[in-house]
Amino acid sequence: MTIQRLASYLLCGIGLASGAAVALAAADPPAPRFDPQRLSQIVKTVSGDDFEGRAPATPGEAKTVDYLIAQFKAAGLAPGGDLEGGRRGWTQSVPLVKTEFRGPPQITLQVGTQRDALAQGEQIAVRAALDGSTAVSIQQAPLVFVGYGVSAPERRWDDYKGVDLKGKIAVVLVNDPDFETGSGDFGGKAMTYYGRWTYKFEEAARRGALGVLIVHETAPAAYGWATVKNSNTATMLDIEREQPASVHPKLEGWIQRDVAVDLLRRAGLDFEAQKKLAQTREFQPQLLKDASLSAEYAIDRQVIVSKNVVGRVEGRKRPDETVIYSAHWDHLGVGAPDAKGDRIYNGAVDNGTGLAALVEMGRAFASARRKPERSVVFLAVTAEERGLLGSEFYGAKPLxxxxxxxxxxxxxxxxxxxxxxxxxxxxxxxxxLQDLLVAQARGFGLAYAPDPHPEAGYFFRSDHFSFAKRGVPALSFASGNDLVNGGLAAGEAASKAYTAERYHQPADEWRADWSFTGMAHDLPLLYRVGETLANSRRWPEWGPSSEFRAVREASRAERR
Incomplete structure (x- = not known):
């Protein structure tokens, strides 16, 4: 989950939805009622201490998966997972590669004759290798500054300019070239996929780089160094890949901004001047003179198997066409204690609430008077907190x-x-799809508040993105902040308190004073959108300028 889920939004109106959305939003019978007490009980259960924070490949996973299967059965869903003896089971097996350091990594930066050890977690955050290595031994690899590390032929943009990265470490800026100025070829402040750190690693791997170091700056990253440290220095997970080195350089990591500034200065370059140049097509990659990086560490690597949990209502007319509701079941497990000594990261809001919504949405469809024309799948995915891995695996190996x-x-x-x-x-x-959601929301007394921080790239940080990048129209619903009781002031205060006091902390626990009436009010809208699509022959499309439109168009013949 991203902090943006409960972050402040600026309430504003929107224009008329597209004609397609209006056509899909015709009058319908009343949507089903969602019981706040049932929602509360599910969240209370899955965020209990006995679920141990729901980390993948732990006893907490086994308990969570068993509970969700029982809930899906009780809701009236049919199993929708892997085929087992010709019949569907309740789960999809998700093989994950787990890597951990064997001892602290030794990282040394050298410029000229000066050698400096970089402290893991403080000056640098190196990940336990995901390229298939069990040991990393790098001796004085040259460093190349490659600006934002973007290669976008459709925008006539190439930061690499043919530089040979074999045996070298690429030093790259986070976000994309428009972030500083707010205008340009990459959507202004709104981050494109080229701005995501995952893209930086993947593109450099495609170009044969030995490693990548992303320069951390809080504003363009949209999170502080603590998030980088916590996410990159502990156990790493990835889906099992046939050629992991094709998307993962041997060394993947982040460095603090002041380390990068000093590195470029000692190599005879000005960091700010180079960053400004990197915002233009004229930028040229810079081999950092007399600069190199050495690294030594061993890796424990093993393959574990986690589970997506899958329920289904089969369509009565076109069962091979599918609408998916999704939510991730995992959280952070047992970790470092907080000030009170609590080590269980319960994940009540993140994402016990999504699980409760998923179970009750399944119940609503399964108990409907008439089954939908298309099939509806209820997908609880694993390892979202480790990089959207459960949804990424489903996208790579769809059921x-x-x-x-x-x-x-x-x-x-x-x-x-x-x-x-x-x-x-x-x-x-x-x-x-977004048009349809906005249009139908009016019938539920809800106004759409656009994301006020598109530069943070939140679209790429929830499970729907694993589908969007493969062309499937997808979105992730976020609760509003203009509360009926207290307005924007109360909503923003609640958001800030959650972010500061409970987000990704042991304090994200179920509370008896939560009413769940907001979820009970919003879920009928999400039901109506899915029901409309499940009883329609229409296929929502991406906008003409969307980066996802071309890949969707490639599969058009399947939908005839």
């Missing part, structure tokens, strides 16, 4: 063809408080 997947509606960290007058989505992307 139901992505070309015939109508849309994905993701639910991540919904508000357990009272109702709001508005709602939002995680990030933004132009699509008829």
């Amino acid at each position: 139901y063809p992505l070309g015939k997947t109508v849309a994905v509606l993701n639910m991540d960290a919904l508000s357990p408080e009272g109702p709001a007058r508005n709602f939002s989505t995680s990030g933004s992307a132009v699509s008829q």
